[in-house]
Amino acid sequence: MPPVTRWQRVRDLFEAALDAEPRDPVAWLDAQGENDAEIRDEVASLLDHHSRAGAFLVEPVADRVPHLLEEDSGGEPLRAGATIGPYAIIREVGRGGMGRVYLATDTRLGRTVALKAIAPHLLRDPSQRERLRREGRAAASLTHPGICTVYALEEIDGDLYIATEFVDGHTLREQIESGRRPRPEELLGTARELAAALASAHGKGIVHRDLKPENIMRTSDGRLKILDFGLAQAYGAGDPPRVTRTGFLVGTPAYMAPEQFHHHVAVDARADVFAYGVVMYEYACGTHPVRATSPLSAPRPIGDVIARCIREAPAERFASAVEIVVALGQSSAEESPHTTWWRIHHFAVVGLYLAASILSWRIKEWIETPITVSLFLALGTAATVGGVLRGHLVFTERMNRALLAHERRRTARATLMVDLLIGAILFVDGVIIGSMKALPAVLALSLALGIVLAALVLEPATTRAAFGDWHDRD
């Protein structure tokens, strides 16, 4: 007889006995017509234990979960004043899935850092340790002001520590839970700031994978910073979520994209896009989209962007945060009136290039020497390059506003060089023609002065007025 069936007979007899509540179980069992003595003995034994079990298992152990989880973050906490290699611990500032986080001083440089002690149970597997190292390096390559900078990955006495910039402020979670909802312009500002920081990482092929309000800080001077960038990847760069024996898992379910729940799907930037959508949704209206009872009412660009971020199918979302930046920039209704002046400035400078080219051509016609011909050719080339660069900027501003800051930074040095070169060429031209014709000479010299001054004084002024910054930002 197969054991399962035997067990079923034991079970049925036992349950029948429970219902019958016999005073003498042995006699009762004998009267049940069960021929198999082993089964009878088994039931008798179980009934005996049933009567002796008392409160055994009655009190759910689960009510002691927190008590058992107390030391979950791994290891004994470090005390204030303790030193770990070059780091002097000031105090514990938090506890997360990866371990404890301390405020500490790097005594070599005298700077304050956040020191994350990776929980030992995450390091048992050597490949995981190696992965953490690799991802620590990747995270360290991110230098955007909206991303918490990784300073160092330290291995001290076999333990792993990650020293990062210490971000003082409060998390977006705290902001959401404070109950105060952001004003529309505040919402747009936060959406852009967060998208820009995320985009800078996506541009380098680095995915956060655990973006959530707890990981986003608003610093005391009002800037937004994403924490723990790339570290979540340490558990499976490019792989689907991975689980260690102890059950550590990448990502926080409430912010995870549907595809992150599946074994076979590789996760990319679109998972971050999903998390971004959920975070912004929650920030905008205070509720997680899952629990929302009414559709999100957010100002035009944001509402559409969020809705597209949290589509179930990755292909329907933005491909990466770079696209979110573009979408938020494009649909922006508000535009600084100074942007017009900035545009006029660029057109005017291109006009000056044209005037300079014509003048240089005339000068070459008047005094045709190898020098004036070369000067004209050089000026023509420089003016063409300058014109293209400025045209590109104006075009970017109109069509692809989100990338403008980046493009301005990229071209700033080149346009300055072009302008100075044109100024210098005109100056030489002016000196050459000066011996022959006074008026063109004066014109050349003043045009040279005008172009140089426009580049050094006017352009920073119009740019700052239009965008609030000159290329002094990283």
Next chain:
Amino acid sequence: MTDQSKSDSGSIDADALAPLVYDELRRLAAAYMRRERPGQTLQATALVHEAYMRLAGAGTPWHDKRHFIGIAARSMRQILVERARARGALKRWAGLNRVTISDSLAIAAEPDMMLPALDEALERLEQIDAEQARIVELRFFAGLSIEETADAIGLSPATVKRRWALARAWLHRELTGGR
């Protein structure tokens, strides 16, 4: 077997999801610990329900609450046994055989001491009758009432009550090492 296996055969991979539930429970419990007030106790069922609230919904595969609760109960068992093991409870725990009936209150006071041994016994019970093991997980590890357990497992409360009694008797015998 039970409706656990039915759910498993669906499009969602239960093995892939269990760690999510596990992780969420740990997070919630840890978050609870940080704001714990003296005199308050965390109800495991509340924990499971909060985890469900956080995980269920749009885009996530938690449409079947029964399925979720089953996974949550198992995760709870995993968490608790693991923590108890980490504390070296196995070494300290002398076994139920030194304990008389009147000492069962003492067991209730320090249940984590016996968790590793209970876990192993539960694995054996699972071999014989997986449904019983599930009932133990739901009742003892997730703290569900008879009615809630009956609902989660798709049996009548009366049946669950009898099965639960059998499972307790069986485990009691295993842990006392007797016959």
